Amino acid sequence: MTFRNATRRDLPAVLALLADEDQVLDPASIEVGAAHERAFAAIEADPRNEMLVLTDGTGGTPGMDGAPGADEVVLGCLQLTYIPGLGQNGQERAVVEAVRVRADRRGAGLGAELMRLAVERARERGCGLVQLTSSKRRTAAHRFYERLGFARSHEGFKLQLKP
Template sequence: MIFRTATREDLPAVLALLADEERVVDPASIVVGEAHERAFAAIGADPRNEMLVLTEPEGNVIGCLQLTYIPGLGQDGRERALVEAVRIRPDRRGGGLGAELMALAVDRARERGCGLVQLTSNKRRGAAHRFYERLGFARSHEGFKLDLEP
């Protein structure tokens, strides 16, 4: 497996992973909108953001995650890494790829000097919660969100 920064060519495959957690979505069926293009470009231009992919040797994207590095005064002034959009293609789950992807992300955060890696996960994603706990993540906080859509 290859772990690398996502390129624009990976965008349909990443969006396919995010589109449906339960079934494999063909990246060719994904319509990449202008908002997706802007967001992807902004992630790539921001030194505190990384969109990362896990690919097979022949190039098929089978996993992704976004890492955002957040400066703060806590953790002795060290950054914290926020992990989001973690996905492994449904037909490739159960073989350790998710654990490998998360370990690589944690290593990246550690190499950058982060004092903490954090993530949020939808309360409906019980299997994902068990996965994160197996990796050593603790349920230490309650999260709150405010939807700003009209």
């Protein structure tokens, strides 16, 4: 398996993972819109953001541009954002979002490996804390995060803004 920064070629597979966590969607069936393209370009250009993928590593030799091989399958993804702050003794904190593992590959430790690698990246960067939020209805995900050592330390709030 390979853990790496996502490339533009991975975008349909990542969107497929985010679109439906209960079934495997064919990335070829996913419409990548202009808003997705802009968001991915912004993540890719921002040194405080990373879209990371875990792949099966079977894609063959990467292209000259470092892009994955055409046959490589994205098994999981997450976004890691680094936030500077005055708390935590001035250390950055890492925020983990959009954690997904393909429905047909769950239960084999891929999610734990994905999170372990993300925490390792945050630690190497000097972060003092890794945090995440999860929808209240994702109870299996909550048990998963708790098994990894994450504590329910805060109550989260969101305000949906309409365009």
